[in-house]
Amino acid sequence: MDSAMDHLYNVSSYVEVQFDFMPENVAVVFLFAALSYMVILFCNLTLIITIVLNKSLHQPMHLLLLNLPINDLIGSSALFPQMLREILANSRMIEFPACVTQAFFIHIYAAGATVILTAMAYDRYIAICHPLKYNTVMTPAYIMRTVTAVWLSSLILIGVLFILLLRLPRCRSRITQVYCDNPSLLSLVCASTAVNNIYGLLISAVSQTIAIGMILYTYLWILVTCFRSKRSDTKAKAMQTCATHLIVFLMLECLGLFTIISYRIRDISPQLRKLFGLSTLIFPPTLNPIIYGLKTKEIREKLLQFVRRKVLPCK
Template identity: 70%
Template sequence: MNNLYNTSDVLHLKSYDLSYEGVFPAFLFATLNYMIILFCNLTLILTIVMNKSLHQPMHLFLVNLPINDLIGSSALFPHLIKEILTDSRRIQLPVCIIQAFFIHIYAAGSVFILTAMAYDRYIAICHPLRYSTVMTSAHIMKIITLVWSSCVVLIAVLFILLLRLRRCRSEMTHSYCDNPSLLTLVCEDTTINNIYGLFISAATQVIANSLVFYTYLRILIACFRSRRSDTKAKALQTCATHLFVFLLFESLGLFTIISYRLRNISPHLRRFMGVSTLIFPPTLNPLIYGLKTKEIREKVINFFGNKRVIS
């Protein structure tokens, strides 16, 4: 009853339930992880932006991925580190809404960007003679603009529907802010919000998964039909990397979405999987693409090699 009709702008989050001995290791892990994410993603962005030889369609699509990863990780990690140290379990409502908004932008952006990258590889491998005429600068900018504008519009509508509702609770069901947790604070009918949330989740998943699996199926067929073993190996390696990243994010994201609809799932497991979606992909993406993409790897090695020589 104390939580009912509480309209304070201070929200109470679920604790991470860390023991006294576990605070320092958790703080060290979170801080180092965030520093690695910042360093690797910023290095990848600067490498692509500062080298004109990398201003190719594949790399122009790729540079959006670390930008999106920085949005998601920066929405989570500063607050996560603060909570590990203080265990205050408090957050201001406007800050919570901003955090939730950018976390959802990150989630939608990851799906759309990886889908756009799959489309680029499909044209490059299945229609190599048409690649330069299809993937023009104007066409690339249209796709990138469509990706980001779609994310902003879809998520903005989601939060406009949320903010129209009257709130009467302050006790969150999660350790960080997202739309499902904020909906639990509402004391009005949330049917429209639930329908819209399920609709955009289902629509984006169906469209993205259909496009990705169709393109990679066509790529696999084209690779096995190719008589050049070097071309086949390079194409398969590139596509395997992209597909691994896509499946990793989809697995973590889908589990998080489904877990909110299942009451018998452990809240600790739900929180762990939710945080994992914002930890593992931003950490692994720049390492995978930086190490696997030969052109980027060479530029990064040359840059840091020159720095050592100068020093």
């Protein structure tokens, strides 16, 4: 009787995540996770502070870009603090509300990144293909509405996803991931998940179709405009900006797509699934601020000015 009650308590209150490293590798794993999180915090906060503190960067492109490091911090902060706590405590158990919270913000990060990059692609399309209309279209009010729509759409779509999840009873407590996400939490359910699966696939398909369609449309016209342009400097600047954006988008899409597919293929290695999932939460938040900081001329110049003035002052 006591054993049954203990089992019921554990199922209802805790989720067990799965770490597969040996005890002698704990220090290495902890050090790697801590350093990764520190790099992500430093790079993204540097980009945020640079844009916020420099009024010359308060342009539509940079204001939209500002949302990307904020979103990256949401995703990485959902993952790393909880992971580091579990490693330090030598515990694989996480309270169910904390697990749901972690999963919610990880999915907010995934949804937000796609929408933000799509909004940034539209901004580049207007700037390059319709430069005379840019100041008329990309007004402060329009940017505010766009940013609001980005976050509100992510919150609503992911909020419904988790409302559908929380209505279902659970009879298991072990997941095969190192962190909590919606597919892992659905594996704990002992009822039909058809509605959840349909809704999850629907919002993924619709959002990806819109994002990829918008990206393809805008970049096709950007390429056409660049090749028609007789000014080599304009063509080179446009191509550099678009190449940067496209690299970030393709990296996120490939990692996200591999992660989604890995959950749908039963025979795929759990280790490979973990690798894809962790890569999606580590590489984009690390590389995004570095790519945009180095490739965006205005941001690069402001960072260099700050380093010369504050870090390497003249003697």
